[in-house]
Amino acid sequence: MSAYILRRLLYAIPILIGVNLLTFVLFFVVNSPDDMARMHLGEKRVTAEAVAAWKADHGYDRPMLYNAEAEGLGRLTETIFFDKSVRLFVFDFGSSDDGRDIGRDIAQRMWPSLAIALPVLLVGLAFNISYALFIVFFRATYVDLASVVLLVTMMSISGLFYIIGGQFLLGKLFQLVPISGYDSGLAGLKFLVLPVIVGVIGGIGAGTRWYRTLFLEEIGRDYVRTARAKGLGERLVLFRHVLRNALIPILTGVVVVLPLLFMGSLITESFFAIPGLGSYTIDAISNQDFAIVRSMVFLGAVLYILGLILTDISYTLADPRVRLQ
Amino acid sequence: MPMVDKAARWRVLWRGIRVVSVMSLLIAGLVACDDRPWNDPYPRDTATSNTLYSSFGERPKHLDPARSYTVNENTFIAQIYEPPLQYHFLHRPYQLIPLALAEMPRVRFYDAAGEPLPDDAPAAAIARSEYELHVRPGTRYQPHPALARDAEGAPRYLDLEPGALAGIDTLGDFAEHGTRELVAADFAYQIKRLAAPWLHSPINGVMGEHILGFAALGERLEAADPEQARARVALLRDTEFEGVEVLDRYRLRITLEGKYPQFSYWLAMPFFAPMPWEAEAFYAQPGMRERNLMLDWYPVGTGPYMLTENNPNLRMVLERNPNFHGERYPDSGMPGDRAAGILDDAGAPLPFIDRVVYSLEKESIPRWNKFLQGYYDFSGISSDAFDQAVRVDASGRPMLTETLEARGVELMTAVEPTIFFMGFNMLDPVIGGEGQRARLLRRAISIAVDMEEFISIFLNGRGVVAQSPLPPGIFGHRTGEAGINPFVYRWEAGRAVRRSLDEARTLMVQAGYPGGRDRDTGRALTLNYEAVATGPDDRARLNWLRKQFAKLGIELVIRSTDYNRFQDKIRNGTGQIFFWGWNADYPDPENFLFLLYGPNGRVEHQGENSVNYTNPEFDRLFERMRNLEDGPERQALIDRMVEIARTDAPWIWGFHPRAFSLYHRWYHNAYPNQMANNTLKYRRIDPALRAELRRAWNQPVLWPLGAAAAVLLALLLPAWWLVRRRERSRAL
């Protein structure tokens, strides 16, 4: 098993290089170093000299991927790409283009993101699975049809409106919780209530529908029919067989998103003024802070790969028949 | 089903109910252990303190006065740094008064031979002008570790051992903070910083044209080794240059080439605020940068406030500077100010407020709602919250809505020294150039694009239609019939009336585009509009614009792109029609008319003349006008320049926005001042009243909790019943 994990970790390196290269190319086609310099220097009274000086200062005055003027290996190493991406592999993110240390910011902003995402995941999971079981119990009746209509309705509503509606109802009308904001520790608890509720409600539509499909697939299998033929009650069939067997796809679906919880959510964090990594990324994109974007994409890729590895491991734990090779 | 089973189930259910109720009681107890409203977003002990609450949407990039040039950065640093001059809080037209100086600078002119000239000498004869600055003695910096000294009087933290920074994350973690007196050399040091190429000061280029030897200084400093941050500080400190001379401890002389009357306005901006060299030497030490300890994040000033908490991810906190030299509330204002109560605090020591908390708030809707709940003390009005806040009465005067009036909110409005306009790229073969055909076309479009409608739809009427480049309140702006643009408006019954579409269509015929089709080729006229689509409102805006051009039969093609590409197009002169704005640096007509000055052209000279307009007569008049004092001669020149610009119509003059701001009744001394940023020190609040009102306004409404529980139960019980019934029917 450990050999397998090691191999998967090694396998991650070319993927990370690929991700980095792609981010690099995409970002630079859109934002040339000149654009970045202008963005950071402001709008008024910017001269060509100032732009050149900024680029030289931040190391953007070299060729992008291949330095024809350098000698030997320097042709590859004396480039922006090499310069900016090698250090990422030891998680040294350097400083953002406006001079703040990225590693510090990430370490600080990771927790608020997690404080929202984890409760949303857990509560959502519990609710969605119970509801899906309920629907499946009544499959092919009007309860089923009505529930599907309800779920699709909930899916069709943009997440934004859950947020605005939640803030309006709970924050403005009933004045039960602060409309937006964040604080660390216990004092932050009251800030979390609203985003978590909104997050759970917003996820019901897609989540429950997905579990319903999963259970329906499971119910069509032979063993369920056998169990039913033995005269087991419908509820026992559902809980003892369907749910237990559907746990594997549920589990792996959860495990794969676990690491990505750190990355936070984009709109929720903006609207609730939560200083998490989601809003960090969006700010960086709108400010064209390439150093941050690159670091966040890299981090996201690492976490994604981590999720894949965890999924494989959880497979073996959940189902002894699967062997990792 | 056996009874035992049933009883067990009830036990489980009962246990569940007990756990849930205990937990909710716990949470409720946690929230309600004091009598504060449940939705109070601030920590407990701050409710009644003398603290002002505000917000910031975007984290400031630079708090270094040499670099900062945006409004949201100025919100902070204008309270911390004190430049030599400031604008009087109440006097209009805007008047400069000393801030860090003991008196206004003395200006002397000299000719090429170095002989002194009288004050009224013609600008052409003046070769140099000298500004002598007298620093106010006894001014001290805010407490800062860079200024701390040990028992022997040597700097405490300027030569730190490697590893001495362990456990230090913010400035507050340093044990000792010191101060020292402000001296003239600090101003000189800051001016040299403006020239330093590694600091990328935005006014480096402008100052290079005016301060003697400034550009050469920049080139000399170029040699500094970027790896040696501390050596750079020493080099900057030791380098002398002819433009700035420290005469003694409190006196400083700045020498300019030629005459540049607008220089005094620059002296009122944070760019010229004093900077102690110790601070830079302190931050230049290894390990500081990695901890975000740098001048961009931790300013060192002499002003009324200092930044004590700097967490751009959450909140920024300003606190009263204990070393502040003291200043008094102005005791004179404009007529009517005394009656309005704005002079009630005359002569009182500044600042009034102890602490200011700026919280991160990214979206406008939550910010607005928190203002309504009393958690922000003042607020602007976004376009869509406008109807909730303000209604306009029959005479067009804005009034607060009843809800806001009941809460005692007050409204303050002021026309901003800003212009937004639609520019025609004068280098474009169709729409630009000096030909009569294009000129008539531009004038026809100017009539067709109904700016009044734009202001009413998109700005809720919060703007004034611009008749010329000069906003109200700037010298040279004319009101009434003399002020209208005769090519677009007629003066009728005491007000300006937009000329009719028929007149515009006639102009189109004269220009050779009857009905929007080129008479020579028969082809329909298609124009391009360069747009940057960024928000949900843009779609409506773009559709509106297309409707305006369609009135003349012109098809407007929206070329929407990202901000960078848009800038590129303007820089290269490949755009056709675009929206642009300018916010005054200082209240002088030169700062607006230079947007049309030929040698300022964007494409050829990288200047701020974004439409690349050139008219030799305009340029000649501009060169004369900029060096004149305000007076009839200057007014006459400006009138002629405006007339030329209106004739050529390189812009659709657009509008001057009107700023609406709201504040709660516990917030005092709000007064519109569009030039000064350092007005925080004048504000006063009544925290006791605020705490009381906040409590009254934010009583939690509890019935929804019960209702939600009831609804949940009402949903669960039938479900349970359904399940049972179905099971039974299956079993049968």
Place this chain on the structure above:
Amino acid sequence: MPLMPVVLWTDALLYLLLALLGGFAWHAARHEHLRAPWRRVARSRIGVVTLVVLGCYLLVAVLDSVHLRLRLADQSGATSAETRYSPEVLSLLDLALAGLRSQSEKTYSAPFATHLYVKEAIELPDGRVLRDYPRLVHGGAHLDDPAARGLDILWRGLLGALLGLALWGAILFALSAALARRRGITPALMRARIKAGRTEVPWRAALLTLASILALGGAVALLAGHYHVLGTDKVGEDVLYQALKSVRTGLLIGTLTTLVMLPAALLLGIMAGYFRGWVDDLIQYLYTTLNAIPGVLLIAAAVLMLQVYMSNHAEDFASLVERADLRLLFLCLILGVTSWTGLCRLLRGETLKLRESDYVQAASALGVGHFTIIGRHILPNVMHIVLITLVLDFSGLVLAEAVLSYVNIGVDPTMNSWGNMINGARLELAREPVVWWSLSAAFVFMFTLVLAANLFADVVRDAFDPRLRGAA
């Protein structure tokens, strides 16, 4: 010629898609094993009801996909004899809705309103200025007394509904006649069967759906000439027109995305599963790398790249419609790039399984070439996965468009789309009094489509997935 046809890129692709569908239908009709699942779809009540709804959407989209430029009237004194066409590109739908398109007000007006939604300074004849709600230019302009509009609306609505039902009656008769002829019974008997619901295909449900759609459509059509049925937006454009124009955008994003990603996903997925070894490694590497980058970032970068390209080649995109169209196509492409990986993985798994099956093993033992095996044995056996993915993805993509518009990387801001309408409406919600109709219109139109597509997808999956067959 009075008009010049214009074929946009997405039009061409839509025609291609329709042609493919037609070809597939023709092919399937002649093969029993392909017909069987479709027959199951056609026998499901939900299946036919949703099909009718989807058909109506498709009709609107197709009408909106035939583009043309009208000829300009000859100009007096024009020096050139050449015919000139208007630069404005219109679709058949635009022509049909010409009234709605041109009847714009100044700003917001509520559904069926006769007055503007905001007060304005109105100059009275005697020179005084009054602030009040002014009358609309078009909405309810035929009424002398705005207070009487209730009756007027009712009357016109009823008339419209009756006209709609009359049309429905004609369809009913034609259909029953055709069906009766095929079965060799009298039309009256056929109608009785339909009425009693005793037909294999649930015609009654389909016809009832059609009846309600036609009655509603008739009422709206008659009312729309005199009122803004769904109100007007911030700059006074008719919301009903916008919502109808958005149908094409939503439908195209939902279908073209899958169409453009299909070749890559099919080829790579099957190759990875069939050849295994380094081919599999390479393809897996490709999709893991693509998946590891957050989709939003990838889409944002691609859309920005397109903008760079367009501003560098500005002269190639003379008209607004062409620019918007290219952006739509590009969005479909890039959404395809981010979503093909899921299908690719599914296909790979299925191919891995099929490869081990007896008949493939036998074929390969007989020395049949790889590509023949793939074409003969593997491709037909994975098609049901493709189909299921296609219908399942459809609604997700329609919804994704709305989300992308929020981050400003959706379709062109000048293009009509539900995402753009919803995005614009988020500020309207904060207004007081609230402007609800833009949002509601977009939501209802989008919701109907998504709901129909979702229900249809369930039916299709049940019909095609062999594992689910026979399950409860």
